[in-house]
Amino acid sequence: MAASPLQASHPMSAKEISLKAADFQFNPFIALRYWLRTADTLLREAHIYEREHNDPQAYLLLMRYANLVAEKFPEHPAARLPENRQAMKAAQRTLLEVLDRLEVLKPRIDMRYRSWQKTLERRKEAAAALEGERPPSRSRLEYAASDPAVAGNSMTLAAAENSELAVKMAHMEIRRRDAARRASRHTGVSEEDEQERRTAGLWDDWEAALSQDGQRSLRRDDQMQLNMEASRRRLDGSHDILPEGLNTRPSKAPPRTARPDQRSVDRNDRQRNGHSEYRYPSIAKSQPFTYDEDSYNTRARSNSPRRVLLPPKPPKEKLESSGSSIQPPRKPNKSLAESVDSPGVSASTDPSSFTFRPSAYLENGNPLRTVFLPPTLRSEFLAHAAPNTRRNLETCGMLCGTLISNALFISKVVIPEQESTSDTCDTINESAFFDYCAAEDLMVLGWIHTHPTQTCFLSSRDLHTHSGYQIMMPESIAIVCAPSKNPSWGVFRLTDPPGMQSVLNCRKTGLFHPHDEANVYTDALRPGHVCEAEGMEFSVVDLRP
Structure with a gap:
């Protein structure tokens, strides 16, 4: 419920x-x-x-x-x-x-904090006057x-439990932003000013x-x-934080920052590891914090990951053979009208009037915002990747979208120019990809790629690639599609800790090198922070020539 x-x-x-x-x-x-x-x-x-x-x-x-x-x-x-x-x-x-x-x-x-303090003091005084009154549980x-x-x-609101509302609200807000961008093009706003207003600081x-x-x-x-x-x-001097003489200049979007070196994220280190065999990291269930309503404390569910010993020189690191860690698509959730008690909230409500709560937490306790994933996104991406898949070549795409009411919505898969082999896929001409994101006011929320003949897992090089995305945004996800295997897909993130630290501190080279930690990455689908949302509109944009 x-x-x-x-x-x-x-x-x-x-x-x-x-x-x-x-x-x-x-x-x-x-x-x-x-x-x-x-x-x-x-x-x-x-x-x-x-x-x-x-x-x-x-x-x-x-x-x-x-x-x-x-x-x-x-x-x-x-x-x-x-x-x-x-x-x-x-x-x-x-x-x-x-x-x-x-x-x-x-x-x-x-000011808001001081107002709350005064209100709390008044409530305490009123409660003290009522002998034996117990405050409600608020764990x-x-x-x-x-x-x-x-x-x-x-x-x-709980985002995943109100996915129907979230999807309808996202569609309305995305269309409103699109209309605002189109309108700005007819008002004489220069291209540079328009870009600055849209992106609030994307790469120049x-x-x-x-x-x-x-x-x-x-x-x-x-x-x-x-x-x-x-x-x-x-x-x-302002840790509290700023001096008393405050600048009252209205807040505005910051100027664009400069784009750093746009070298391709290189997953294509072509020197294979020479060891005949080693233990590969296994994947554990997502471990979000859960609430204990009786004890007012939080606790984490943990599953002990298993290690699997594979045959010599496998081309990829193997996922646990059991498909139990991959959650099947869930049925669409009830609408807000059926699930919450406030008749004043609907899909047309201003997104600033409510906030979606985090749906899961990292292993270190930091919150993860809900990522809404269109259920048909994988099949659409695989249709575009099919020619490469038939030739045993990997294909990769970028998961792009936006932030609304403290939740992230994937609305586009952008397939950049790339060079592929059976085990790797490198993006090229990244400037075209970033220019497209700037023009459409998109945020990068993760990536998706195929394993044409391999199982569904993240290789050691995939782990290094994904660490770059997860540094930028903790909620970033990696979707792997393995159409010839079972399970045929998975949604992953690095554990934090120990996975992020293990990968970021790793100095090993080669496509197939082991990491010291077993629990390097985990399933991000519910009970993780990724929710498949029925009806979420999206498109696939292919930038390949």
């Missing part, structure tokens, strides 16, 4: 959100281009949350961006390389506007209070500028360093 709309226990203060924003691991061994794309994703998400009036989550994402740019990026070994100089300068320019936006959001957040809500996206919101094409700018610039580097130091001082 679907959950009723609820209010998460209380809002968070700006100081609490700031501490949470700083709670992430920065790995300098990850290529700087991935971190730059991560920063861009943070800006895009923050812009959407702010547009939906979800100030706490926008504040968290902007704070994390500021921490990355001001504190972490200068420490990266590649930060001063010529090929990254332009991107670093663009990020620094954007940082100044981000700090201004934080100054606008902070008083709104703290689910207390846990949600640590997530700024839902803490203190007037109404939160900076390679050409770099070739002209190459030799200018110890003075610019020195100025950039001074700006970094000034930004750090602003952050250090």
Whole structure:
């Protein structure tokens, strides 16, 4: 039965959100281009949350961006390389506007928090006057209070249990955004301004500028360093976070940041591992946190992964032979009218009036937003991949979509230009893919690829590829289609921990190398954070020549 709309226990203060924003691991061994794309994703998400009036989550994402740019990026070994100089300068320019936006959001957040504190005090006084009164159990809500996206919101809904509402609302919102983009093209808005408004910080094409700018610039580097130091001082002096003299300039979408080196994500290391056999990682069930209503505590369900020893030199790492870890498609969920008690909520309701709760949690306890996946997406993608599949060649596509009310909706599969073998698929001409995403205001939510003759699993090189996506967005998924095997498909993510850390710290090469951890990746379908949503509209866009 679907959950009723609820209010998460209380809002968070700006100081609490700031501490949470700083709670992430920065790995300098990850290529700087991935971190730059991560920063861009943070800006895009923050812009959407702010547009939906979800100030706490926008504040968290902007704070994390500021921490990355001001504190972490200068420490990266590649930060001063010529090929990254332009991107670093663009990020620094954007940082100044981000700090201004934080100054606008902070008083709104703290005002709401103080209002809640006063209300709580009055309720306590009233409760104390009523002898023997017991407060109701709020264990689910207390846990949600640590997530700024839902803490203190007037109404939160369980996304998966209300998928019919979510799909209808997503269709309306996506059409509204499309109409707004089309209208902007008839109002004399320049192409550059339109791009900036749409993307809130997607990559610019900076390679050409770099070739002209190459030799200018110890003075610019020195100025950039001074700006970094000034930004750090602003952050250090404002951990609560910002000075009293607040800038009241209206918040606006940040300028576009620069696109980092658009080298292909290389899954095609062609030197095979020379060992005759080793133990491959097995896949465990997704392990979301569950709520114990009686004890007010959360606990995690855990399944011990099994290891499977395979024959010598297999072309891919094998998934557990049992198909039990792959969840069959579920029946469409009840509509909101049948599942919640609020008649005022419908598909036409403004997305800013309610928020979808996280549907699962990482192994470290961090929330995962629901990803809505069209059930027919796999078959449509396989139809486009069929010519390659018949020739025993892999095909890959990018899962793109948008963020609405704290849930992620996959609305397009974009097939970029690529080069394939029986075991690998490398994207080429990535600039065309990013240009398309910019024009359509799309976020990258993961990827999908085929195993023409192999089983359904993530190879060691697949794991390294996916770590780049999951760094950018924890909810990113990898869909594997193995049409000739059973199970024929799966939806996966890296465990965190231990999978993300194991893969990111791995320095081994070759297509078929083992990782030290057994539980490297897991099924992301429910009870994970991915929900198949009947009726979710999508399209396949083939950019191949």
